[in-house]
Amino acid sequence: MKKLMPFLFLGLALLGLCMILTACNDGESSVGPQTGTGGSMARFAITGNTLYIVSKQSLEVYDITKGEAPVRTVRKEMNVGIETIFPYKNNLFIGANDGMYIYNNANPVSPVLLTKYTHIQSCDPVVVQDKYAYVTLRSGVACRRGNTLSSLDVIDVSVPSNPTLVHSQVMASPYGLGVSGNKLFVCEGSNGLRVMDISDPALPVDKYNFSDVPAYDVIVRPNHLIVTGEKGLYQYKFGNSNEYELLSKIPVL
Amino acid sequence: MKNSFRLLSLVLICLACVEPNDNAPNGVPFDGTGYKPIYATADEAAKVQVAAAQPLVQPGKIYLFDPYIFVNETGKGIHIIDNKDPKNPQNLSFISITGNYDIAVKGNWLYADNLSNLLVFEISDPLSPKLVKTINDAISVNNFPPYQNVYFECADSKKGVVAGWEKVPMTTQPKCFR
Numbered sequence A: 001m002k003k004l005m006p007f008l009f010l011g012l013a014l015l016g017l018c019m020i021l022t023a024c025n026d027g028e029s030s031v032g033p034q035t036g037t038g039g040s041m042a043r044f045a046i047t048g049n050t051l052y053i054v055s056k057q058s059l060e061v062y063d064i065t066k067g068e069a070p071v072r073t074v075r076k077e078m079n080v081g082i083e084t085i086f087p088y089k090n091n092l093f094i095g096a097n098d099g100m101y102i103y104n105n106a107n108p109v110s111p112v113l114l115t116k117y118t119h120i121q122s123c124d125p126v127v128v129q130d131k132y133a134y135v136t137l138r139s140g141v142a143c144r145r146g147n148t149l150s151s152l153d154v155i156d157v158s159v160p161s162n163p164t165l166v167h168s169q170v171m172a173s174p175y176g177l178g179v180s181g182n183k184l185f186v187c188e189g190s191n192g193l194r195v196m197d198i199s200d201p202a203l204p205v206d207k208y209n210f211s212d213v214p215a216y217d218v219i220v221r222p223n224h225l226i227v228t229g230e231k232g233l234y235q236y237k238f239g240n241s242n243e244y245e246l247l248s249k250i251p252v253l
Numbered sequence B: 001m002k003n004s005f006r007l008l009s010l011v012l013i014c015l016a017c018v019e020p021n022d023n024a025p026n027g028v029p030f031d032g033t034g035y036k037p038i039y040a041t042a043d044e045a046a047k048v049q050v051a052a053a054q055p056l057v058q059p060g061k062i063y064l065f066d067p068y069i070f071v072n073e074t075g076k077g078i079h080i081i082d083n084k085d086p087k088n089p090q091n092l093s094f095i096s097i098t099g100n101y102d103i104a105v106k107g108n109w110l111y112a113d114n115l116s117n118l119l120v121f122e123i124s125d126p127l128s129p130k131l132v133k134t135i136n137d138a139i140s141v142n143n144f145p146p147y148q149n150v151y152f153e154c155a156d157s158k159k160g161v162v163a164g165w166e167k168v169p170m171t172t173q174p175k176c177f178r
Helices: A004-021 B002-016 B042-046
Strands: A044-047 A050-055 A058-063 A071-077 A082-088 A091-096 A099-104 A112-118 A126-129 A132-137 A150-156 A164-171 A177-180 A183-187 A193-197 A205-210 A217-221 A224-229 A232-238 A244-251 B033-040 B048-052 B059-065 B068-073 B077-082 B090-097 B103-106 B109-114 B117-122 B130-135 B161-169
Touching (some): A044 A082, A044 B109, A050 A082, A058 A082, A082 A126, A091 A126, A126 A177, A132 A164, A177 A217, A183 A217, A183 A224, A217 B059, A224 B059, B033 B042, B042 B161, B059 B103
Antiparallel strands (some): A044 A050, A058 A071, A082 A091, A091 A099, A099 A112, A132 A150, A150 A164, A177 A183, A183 A193, A193 A205, A224 A232, A232 A244, B048 B090, B068 B077, B077 B090, B103 B109, B109 B117, B117 B130
16 A cells, blocks of 8 residues: 555645646546547557557557556456547457457456457447447458448447447448447448437437548537548537538638 | 357357458458558568657657657657647657557656567657667557458568558459458
8 A cells, every 4th residue: 555655645746736737528438538539440558557558469558657657567468450449438349350349448457358249340439428439341352252241230248248239320431430429420431420320229220421421430529520531631620410511621721 | 148159159259360260250241342461571570660740640649758748649659749838749759669559657768669579769859759678569459450340451570570451342252350
């Protein structure tokens, strides 16, 4: 305990400092107050004092209590084709070419594999809100073999050790996705950004498509949308209606 | 499981660089193009430079750390954007990093990949991020292009570090495939 005291003190001091100096993040994400938010395409994720990195076939876990000196605590070997990581509450959702791994990270520096939800081969970022995980499966040369279609799958993860597919629908060319409240945003590459209504979270319904905004990665905050794609960085303000106000655009030159 | 085995064996085949397979593995015929490694010397690959703001060219992943947005320039580095006013975001600076795709931030520390290395930057002044730590070989990177069903020239570690891949016309079918 004695050994831990300085860290505890430092942690509290940093937390306090952060609260004073910045408005901090008041988002609804699961991350701590001084950590940022990545999109669903990320291979890096931070929760609390832990940095997670998924590389080609492993999950690397770093303790970053001392921010400038990450210390690797564990490495979890996985199958090949690991793509993305999305932390949500006490779990890590890892998208791979052949499925979705769910790790419990109640002990952040040593995640425990709960289950692997297997699907046919594809590229598949994942986001989670409440009971459901939303996974896009992209076909194409770089991803899914053969002539199968791209899709958006909704998976009930209320029991993380036993994920169940509840819905699947065809997509054009999905990349990253983001979720906030009753809205699900799906980047469809050069086909634009698709907005879906998830008032029934198990059944996304098409609402709107920004066909002129090529989209690769997206971050959704309450009423605020940040999108990147081949034309640049776009930001939108939105409310409960389906009106989107373009705040700004940093174009690709 | 079957797919995993197939993929695994394909990877092994690629890594081992076996004899060319005339039977078009996986049924994909050679179309006269393939991926060629872009080599860099270890020094070039490790070179990190903080520069003035650069225009976005091929924006990749984004990372939000209010009031900043970090935008990855695919394989090239990180744009730092001041987003205090989302109606008027300011492109502040650019960190040039070979083989960079990912970003994460906690407090004053920014973590980024540089090929197989993990870098830590101190970003209390986002106009001049400072590299404070490099952890070598932290991230295992693929020795093949980030695509499937493609032919590629086998990477040769004697020629340097693979900093990227380019699609080029090839007269003969390269030995590697994935």
